[in-house]
Amino acid sequence: MRVWILGGGTLGVLIAAQLRRELHDVVVLEQDSDAANAVSRRVDCHVEVCDGTNLSALERLGTSTADCFIAVTGSDETNMVACRLVAQAFRIPKKIARVRSLKYANDVITDPQVFGIDHVINPEYTTAESIIRSLEHGAVGDVIGFRASSFSLRDIHVSPNGGLAGRRIADLRHGSPEPFICPIVARARDFLVADGATTLKAGDTCYVFSGPSGYRNLLDMNGEFEPVRHSRVLILGSSMIAVTVAQALSQPASTGGSKRPALLDRLLRYLSSRIDSRVTVVDPSTERCEDIARLLPRADIIASDIRDERSLKQSEIASHDVVIGATENEELNILGPLYAKSLGVKRAAAVIHHDGYTRIARSLGIDVPVNQKACVAGAISSLLRSGSVHSVHTIPGSLISAVELSVTPGSALIGVPLREANLPPNSLIMAITRNGSDIIPTGNDSVIAGDTVVLMTSVNHESALIRRLCPTER
Template sequence: MKIVILGAGRVGWRLARQLVDEGKEVTLIEKDPESARRAAERLDCRVVNGEGNSVPVLRKAGIEHADFFISVTESDEINMIACSLVAGEYSEPVTVARVRNLAYSASRMVRRRLYGIDHVINPEIEAARAVIRSLEKGAVGTVNPFSDSGLSMTSITIDEDCPLAGKALSNVRSSLDKDFIVPLLIREGESVIPSGDTVIESHDMLYVIAAPEGTNAIISAAGFNRRELKRIAIAGGGRIGRYVADYLMGRDDPGEAEPQRAWSGLIGRFRRKAPSRRVHFVERDYTVARELASDYPGALVSHADISDEEVADAGMLEGYDLLISATGNQELNIVSALHAKNHGVERSIALVRKASYVTVAREMGVDVTVSVTDTMVDSILRILRKGNIRSVHTIAGSDFEIIDLLLDESSPLADKHIQDMKLPRDSLILVVNRGEEYLLPRGNLAVRANDRLVVITPRDEVRKLEEAVAGK
């Protein structure tokens, strides 16, 4: 697979590195000479220094031979124009554009008629969805759904006083009488693929795959209060904070502003079941605070800096169930989340952009850390996958990926027993979803066409897994 990426910023760099690790042929275009030089030195891919909205530069990058063109610069307009140029000159590459402006990303005309963009990814919407999924499970950890299978993967941190600490996974499963799989745990910074005999230790991070009832059961068994989070404070009135507030307040009035209606359509299934909660914005910019007060008359808006001691001392956060720290400063988001917990806020979610900050924040005690970069990269990876791969989830601090795939009738794996499959190194089938059933992957189980498989595989073996599923 040949992929051309425009933009060597945080998303482009992270995406290029992951795809190179998977054995893809990647060319990176970057207009800034210094950024291009750093990328050439540190990434094992071809780097072209030039403007991505230039046909000669695109040709130099080998766009005529590319399977995908992904434009992830900081400019919506450049991303759309570059995709338009590629679509106009070449029919083969699938075009993907990072577009932050909601009016653009919600427009079918932009995607199909005018610019020829095959896929539009809005990073703030993807991050907001991740926040919403987490808070709907009590902000215990990150929640990643496996497409429409009904399964999801939830991260759970084992505190020192957690009832599960000291218990073997097999004993936990038998005591709960619910189906769940723990494909991976992070222990002291190392990735561990556990067995049933693995004993859970304090400070472990468990990744649990289950249907909703199984997820809820293990969350409760871990000692987390499953009551609904009703009083929610949001630090920062930017796009992500606004999108989450729209959901929390159940804003679905057709008389509201056009951007709101566009967001309602994009958030889709979340909006339909959102109960109304009490929302409190904390925003340090006076002009933004006034706009929030006007746009959200049902919310409380405080003109204050979340980092000031007076916010806690004045009791602004007293009695709140959750703080979502979504300012533009990721370090402030982490500190604010910790500060809020020290002043009685039960749970906290912090937004970051550096993937490395996810592990740091977790170790410091933030309940949930959502990486805007990771959610964006995961969304793009779902588009790139072959072999009927429906979704893919990277795990911060790990070299493994969890992949959800659908077997079709042409797959070489269809009708094979699991014990006879030749899967890549260290790859394991975790769950077989057949209709309404979730089957444990025993060796004598034969998988069928239209089965959904959840597989864990090392990142550098993803290409081999794609080939095994789709056939060469």
């Protein structure tokens, strides 16, 4: 697919890099020449210095050849005008705009043809959805899910007091209720390719590819606590993300006649059916708390700084199962949940705005760092997946990828036992989904056309391995 991206900032670069990894042809439009040069250095794609609202420039560059146009500049107005311009001038099948203003976003949803936008992405709502998904899985770390496989890739921090430390992975498999793979272990600052002979050490983070029961069994052995769905959730902040998460957790979606914005109501209809919790919102602004209390009659709203013991007792904080840092202050999003964990809250999530903070937050004890820009880039990428490559994920902080794809006819690996497949170094086919059944393959298994496989490889070998399994993919 030929994708044009308007906006060469951090978000535009993330989207371009992700789409190039999935073998899309990408053109980035950026009107600032310095920013355009920076994109060229970071992503292997075509970059043009161009004003995305200049029709003659778009025509000159051949925008009409695009299959998808994505507008992700820092201006809602620019994104909306550019999409409308493209919709009127060119027959581009798909137009996507990042829109932060709720009013604008709801206007687009109400009458998309007027604006020429097929999909609107609101960063705050997209991030809120990611947080809810993490709660649904227990807020125990990263969860990488796959379209066809019932297995997911999740991490476990090996506790010094649990039953995983000192055990070989092969021995752990024997007692598991379902098969699993532990392909990667993060130790200190390194990522190690693991096998059955690898012995886990306290402080390791092991990445486990398994179904729910296999993962829960390992959690139990590690002495972990997995919050149930009906847990107590403490939300720090009054941002749109905080309020949206609180609404999704504490009140049912409307069945009609709602006065809520259409975009919010659509999100809540999806989220509210999946998890139900008792919610406490803490924010130092009395005025904001009064506003939130009117929106959230079923939630407990406390006007306080989380560190103020005069208005918020430590025992009150400790009674919660999960804490979420969702203020406008990134540092407070990390420090507030860490303080709550020190008092006994078992799980912590934090909204992160800068890539560099994600790994720092995790190393300090944040179980689920939620990177807002990565959430938006992932949401946009998912809208473009219609070929053989279904998803490409990077294990946070590493150069290791998990890829889900469908094997196409003509692949040289069809019928070849995996032990003879000559895969790139440190690459592994973790699962084969065939006729609705998941197989964790051995060296004697082979793939056939139409199989969906989940594989692990390094970022450097992604494209080559994808082309070996999907030779018809562009």
